[in-house]
Amino acid sequence: MKRAFSVFTTLLHDHTPLSASSMANLINDFKEWKLKDPPNYSELPIDANPEYNVPVAVKNAVFSKVPTEPLTGKLHLVCASKEALTDILDIDPKVAESETFIDFVAGKYLPKGGLxxxxRYGGYQFxxxxxxxxxGRAHILGEYINSKGESWQPQLKGSGETPYSRFGDGRAVLRSSIREMIASEACHHLGIPTTQAGALVVSDEHKVWRDKTYSGRARQERAAVVLRLAPAWxxxxxxxILYKRNEPDVMRMLADFVIKHYFxxxxxxxxxxxxxWFSEVAxxxxDMVATWQxxxxxxxxxxxxxxSVLxxxxxxxxxxxxDHYYEHYVPNSSDDMGRYAFNKQPDIILWNLEKFVEALQPILSESNKQKIKDIIATLRGYVQDKIL
Structure with a gap:
């Protein structure tokens, strides 16, 4: 872990100077950084339940409008990704040390245009x-169109309770947040398709209870927030969830929206x-799981x-x-049956895609269903012959 973090900090604190032309295009005052107003996702149904931080079964919506619950106490910037700041967000890396940027990552400051x-989503777990x-502990803040014309959605993880928090407290701790930063940066630089992490902020005083070893011995840890970046989430x-709740109209709207903006x-x-669309998602x-393997x-x-559908x-x-090849490797201590072992990942992705097809049934014609069935058969052969 220490070695990994050393490599990680080396990546983040790259002192390679930026060219004068590059610097000229970067924002050096975070208060000037603005989000697209309105974001494209405002076209989709958004639930506006006033009791935003109370767990509730949301209906006929893709999102819930939820304000962040900022970290409290003395805040510190733990680290920031120079590449993410400059190449994705058009921000001078020095801005990451400003109070406004730190407040942004902590959930205290929402830039102009933010929503x-x-x-809302469901899922098959194990x-x-x-x-x-x-x-349950994340907030999408808006949509940023950078100088390259790319669309990115900044998301905070660990930024408070939402209607989806269930029994959680809406928080993340420094330990898991560092792991998130390490993994997303490492995978990005290894060429694995991934979401990215822009910055990590921690509070000295804001503490939460966590049972790290699931032994019944919880202890307090410092709360932290990670700024995550992706074209969409x-x-x-x-x-x-739309299939299970019998909401075909919302499903069709979401599918057409995703196709329009991302495919x-x-x-x-x-x-x-x-x-x-299904063929591209599949x-x-x-391709992603092939890079993993x-x-x-x-x-x-x-x-x-x-x-991710992306x-x-x-x-x-x-x-x-x-570290050393072991096909049955399972990093998750709660995966007792080894369902998500290293060697099973390609088959599991295919199983998940089959469940995805099942969910899409209400918006598929009979002709569509048969064509997708043929695609699945071809993909199964591809997984067996090319990936496994």
């Missing part, structure tokens, strides 16, 4: 339907658009709510890298 929401899950479970190669006017995720990465919790590695929890 704080938490995403093979069983777990019903509504959602962003939609998961297979985003559609599964430019899909003909959005075609009767086969959902077939084309190939992106299988080649680099010895084991995700640890491949539930359907942890699978084919990005998402939600770094009990992940691990294999």
């Amino acid at each position: 704080s929401v938490s995403h 093979g069983f339907w777990a019903d509504q899950l959602g962003d 939609y998961r297979l479970g985003s559609f599964e 430019p190669d899909v003909d959005s006017k075609s009767d086969d658009r959902y077939v084309q 190939h992106k995720n299988l 080649g680099l010895g990465f084991t995700h640890g919790v491949l539930n359907t709510d942890n699978i 084919g990005l590695t998402i939600d770094y929890g009990p992940y691990g890298f294999i």
Whole structure:
């Protein structure tokens, strides 16, 4: 762990000077940094339950409008990714040390154009339907269009309770937050499709109780927040909850929205658009897992709510890298049956995709269903012959 963190800090504190032209295009006052107003996701149904931090079964919505619950006490910037700040957010790295930026990551400051929401989704966990899950401790703050024309959604993890918190307190601790930073940065630089981490802030005084070893001996740890970055945060479970709750109109709206904004190669006017879209989602995720297998990465919790429709590695929890080849490697201590072992990852991704198809049934024509069934058969052969 110490060696990994040493490598990690070396990446973050790269002192390679930026060119004068690059510096000229970077924002050096975070108060000037603005989000797209309104964000594209405002086109989708957003629940506006006034009791935003009370667990509730949300209906007919893709998001819930939820303000952040900022960290309290003395705040510190633990680290920030120079590449994420400059290449994604157009921010001078020095800005990360400013009070305004630290307040932003801590959930205290929402830039102009921001719309704080938490995403609703469900999922199959260890093979069983777990019903509504959602962003229980995360807030999407808005949408940023950078100087390259790319769209990115900043999300805070550990920023307070939401309607999806269930029995959680909406917080993250420094220990797990560092792991998130290490993993997302490492995977990005290894060429694995992934969400990225922009910065990490911790509080000296804000403490939460955690039972690290699940032994019944909880202790207090410092609360922290990670700034995560992705083009979008939609998961297979985003559609599964709509299927289970019998909300086909919302599902069709979400599917068409995702195709329009994130899958430019899909003909959005075609009767086969959902077939084309599924094929792309499947190939992106299988390409992703192929890179995992080649680099010895084991995700640890491949539930359907942890699978991105964009084919990005998402939600770094009990992940691990294999030091010496062992195909049955399981980094997750709660995975007693080894469901998500290293060698099972390709098959599990395919199983998850089959559940995704099941969820899409209400918006598929009979012709679409048969074509997707044929695609699944082809993909199964691909997994067996090319990945396993």
